[in-house]
Amino acid sequence: MSRANMLLVEDDSALAELLVWNFEREDFRVRHTPDGEEALLLAREQVPDIVLLDWMVEGLSGIEVCRRLRRSTETANVPIIMLTARGEEEDRVRGLETGADDYVTKPFSPRELVARVGAVLRRVRPGLAGEQLSYADIEMDTVGHKVRRGGSTVALGPTEFRLLKHFLEHPGWVFSRERLLDAVWGHDAEIESRTVDVHIRRLRKAINDGGRADIIRTVRSAGYALDASA
Known part of the structure; x- marks a missing residue:
């Protein structure tokens, strides 16, 4: 599995330390805050x-954190697993309705939680599950640096490969262009955002060769998305 970035929001310091240790052992990069x-x-x-998010944390409640993460365009699709001592069905439903993807009731075993996180990531971030990436009729071998669409090889330059x-x-x-x-290119790259448009055009030309459907959607004033329904 490629390294995944986890945000752990937990104000029980002993539990947080245990979770950080367990997930770093599984090659996650973990940032932790109790707030x-x-x-x-x-x-x-x-x-x-x-995001691993405790229901009861300092400052804003976990439910409110979840709600705000879902409202923000940047984090709207990030998977969220709620951690809570509340086992009542009503509370579980409330957490899921707020936007949580899964719900783990304390006490739980760290191994169980690692497995649940892995299951959610495989479902929503297949790119973190191995060396082969695929979406619709596009397949990518990240180790061999090969791309195929509909079974045919697609020739991409290194920047277009990284974009795809x-x-x-x-x-x-x-x-957005800035996020891309x-x-x-990396935070330190002194490159204009218009450069993104140039490489998107090159990527489109390569993967749409032969009259295939355009799978990259342009979202006015927002940016770009890989979207088969486009």
């Missing part, structure tokens, strides 16, 4: 691949 407000700041600074890889890891997500610059 709901800080969790929102951390999520904006670097959008996580998954990022899209394949987040199918359906809308990325950070993800594909």
